[in-house]
Amino acid sequence: MNTIDLSLYLVTDNSDDVEKFLNTIEEAIKGGVTVVQIREKTADTLDFYRLSLKVKEITTKYKVPLIINDRVDIALAIDADGVHVGQSDMPCDVTRKLIGPNKILGVSAATIPEARKAEADGADYIGTGAVFPTATKDDAPKVTKEELAEIVKSINIPVVAIGGINLDNACELTDTGIAGLSVVSAIMSSDNPKKSSEELLNIFNS
Numbered sequence: 001m002n003t004i005d006l007s008l009y010l011v012t013d014n015s016d017d018v019e020k021f022l023n024t025i026e027e028a029i030k031g032g033v034t035v036v037q038i039r040e041k042t043a044d045t046l047d048f049y050r051l052s053l054k055v056k057e058i059t060t061k062y063k064v065p066l067i068i069n070d071r072v073d074i075a076l077a078i079d080a081d082g083v084h085v086g087q088s089d090m091p092c093d094v095t096r097k098l099i100g101p102n103k104i105l106g107v108s109a110a111t112i113p114e115a116r117k118a119e120a121d122g123a124d125y126i127g128t129g130a131v132f133p134t135a136t137k138d139d140a141p142k143v144t145k146e147e148l149a150e151i152v153k154s155i156n157i158p159v160v161a162i163g164g165i166n167l168d169n170a171c172e173l174t175d176t177g178i179a180g181l182s183v184v185s186a187i188m189s190s191d192n193p194k195k196s197s198e199e200l201l202n203i204f205n206s
Helices: 018-030 045-061 072-077 092-099 112-120 145-154 193-205
Strands: 008-011 035-038 066-069 082-085 104-108 125-128 159-162 180-183
Touching (some): 035 045, 045 072
16 A cells, blocks of 8 residues: 555645646645645646646655546656546546556545445545535535544545535544545635645644
């Protein structure tokens, strides 16, 4: 299994203003973000590729793993550290064959059976949510705090919680056994992404 510090896992949102987007990622890493996942649901392949290369320059500089959401081709093309797939993306076992044993592989799972299957199929970690209501992904299945804790107990690989996590509610998850908090807008929409990252990490570590 590939080990990874999942304490504060940043998932990006749209990148309309590329300069601001890249600056937000860099400031967030300075604030303690331990993983960056690029999520571009609408970008053309070439745009996604070019953007990923720019983000990789930043993550490489700070030695933070870069994960590509869904797009195995982009992950391989830029030699990203790993890829994250959902239940409607490329199957986990197939993704593992494509990326090889040394790349990080994350899988979204909202139930114990999904989590156990992902672990058996070669996932390194699970992303579980939505733990709170979220506008970022309004079709995400809802996962209660109790269900989250049960998923954590049911597998031997780490679990990150995702979905509507912010400075006001992150403290509610610290006793679930999760390996980290995965956030989007709490950092990407912050006026001070460095400070927001520091505060989220402090909440998780306390």
